[in-house]
Amino acid sequence: MSSRFGPKPRLGYTDSRIERAAELRPDSAAMDTLTRDPRAGTYVIGGEWIVARKNSPANEPLFSFADAETFGPATETVFLGLLEGTPRFGYGLAPAAIEALKSRNDMQVVDLRSIAVQGLVAAEHLPPIAEAKAVLHWHARHRFCPNCGAATRLVHGGWRRDCPQCKTEHFPRTDPVVIMLASDGDSCLLGRSPRFAPTMWSCLAGYVEPGESFEDAVRRETREEAGVTCGRVAYFASQPWPFPTSLMIGCHAQALTREIIVDREELEDARWFSKAEVETMLMRKHPQGLTTPPPVAIAHHIIRAWVEGEISFE
Numbered sequence: 001m002s003s004r005f006g007p008k009p010r011l012g013y014t015d016s017r018i019e020r021a022a023e024l025r026p027d028s029a030a031m032d033t034l035t036r037d038p039r040a041g042t043y044v045i046g047g048e049w050i051v052a053r054k055n056s057p058a059n060e061p062l063f064s065f066a067d068a069e070t071f072g073p074a075t076e077t078v079f080l081g082l083l084e085g086t087p088r089f090g091y092g093l094a095p096a097a098i099e100a101l102k103s104r105n106d107m108q109v110v111d112l113r114s115i116a117v118q119g120l121v122a123a124e125h126l127p128p129i130a131e132a133k134a135v136l137h138w139h140a141r142h143r144f145c146p147n148c149g150a151a152t153r154l155v156h157g158g159w160r161r162d163c164p165q166c167k168t169e170h171f172p173r174t175d176p177v178v179i180m181l182a183s184d185g186d187s188c189l190l191g192r193s194p195r196f197a198p199t200m201w202s203c204l205a206g207y208v209e210p211g212e213s214f215e216d217a218v219r220r221e222t223r224e225e226a227g228v229t230c231g232r233v234a235y236f237a238s239q240p241w242p243f244p245t246s247l248m249i250g251c252h253a254q255a256l257t258r259e260i261i262v263d264r265e266e267l268e269d270a271r272w273f274s275k276a277e278v279e280t281m282l283m284r285k286h287p288q289g290l291t292t293p294p295p296v297a298i299a300h301h302i303i304r305a306w307v308e309g310e311i312s313f314e
């Protein structure tokens with residue numbers, strides 16, 4: 001759907017073309033065959049860093065296993081799934097190997113946020129890179145059993161770690177984060193984190209706690225961070241956010257109060273914005289240069305849907 005802002009941009013890290021083929025993961029013979037498939041492609045990742053072959057207009061982030069192995073041994077490999085029958089993997093590299101690649105002229109070693117915001121690789125690569133980055137991050141922090149302390153081992157194509165001592169099976173985790181736009185009629189509540197670019201304002205957000213619904217988390221975070229009480233909460237959309245292993249749950253919320261009390265531990269500032277002002281921010285035409293987050297982030301889409309009148313608690 002398009003509007004006066006033009007066609008809707010793609011939400012980053014979503015709409016993966018990969019079939020995860022989870023039924024193949026426990027089959028170690030099938031995993032070996034897929035790893036040796038000459039068509040297999042792997043994303044090479046070390047912590048925050050993604051490796052891509054320098055190319056114009058878009059850099060190539062897929063490597064053969066033979067090429068990836070020349071960079072250094074894999075810390076772990078993860079089976080991401082099949083793209084039209086072709087196996088795709090994630091390949092973890094140790095920090096020293098990543099540092100060595102940074103000095104090469106034929107390679108780009110860039111963090112995923114920059115890749116996504118600047119469009120340094122074709123958009124279809126972002127979902128599998130996000131998938132690989134999140135699972136590899138989990139592996140790097142679960143080499144020892146949290147239950148008994150013994151060394152765990154990778155099984156099921158990288159989707160489980162087993163403890164040989166206490167027999168616990170460990171699965172990759174995803175951390176839910178609610179991200180919400182509270183609104184009252186023609187105005188909405190935006191905040192600024194001290195980490196933001198100086199002109200950027202965005203939705204409030206926070207981790208969902210154990211024993212809490214998304215709706216309760218939206219109301220609690222809005223009250224804690226800005227002192228505003230919310231009533232109704234409407235789910236909008238979600239987005240994998242591999243920094244490091246979050247899932248953003250986008251919501252709109254009905255603000256019931258107007259007074260703002262900013263939690264300075266969490267936010268630099270928060271205030272009400274009119275729909276007209278937010279519209280100029282989305283269009284990059286704000287007189288003071290204030291902006292909303294870029295289209296790669298779900299906050300952009302949450303804010304835009306409200307400005308376009310898709311959301312109403314009337």
Ligand SMILES: [Zn+2]
Binds near residue numbers: 146149166168
């Ligand atoms: Zn154990």
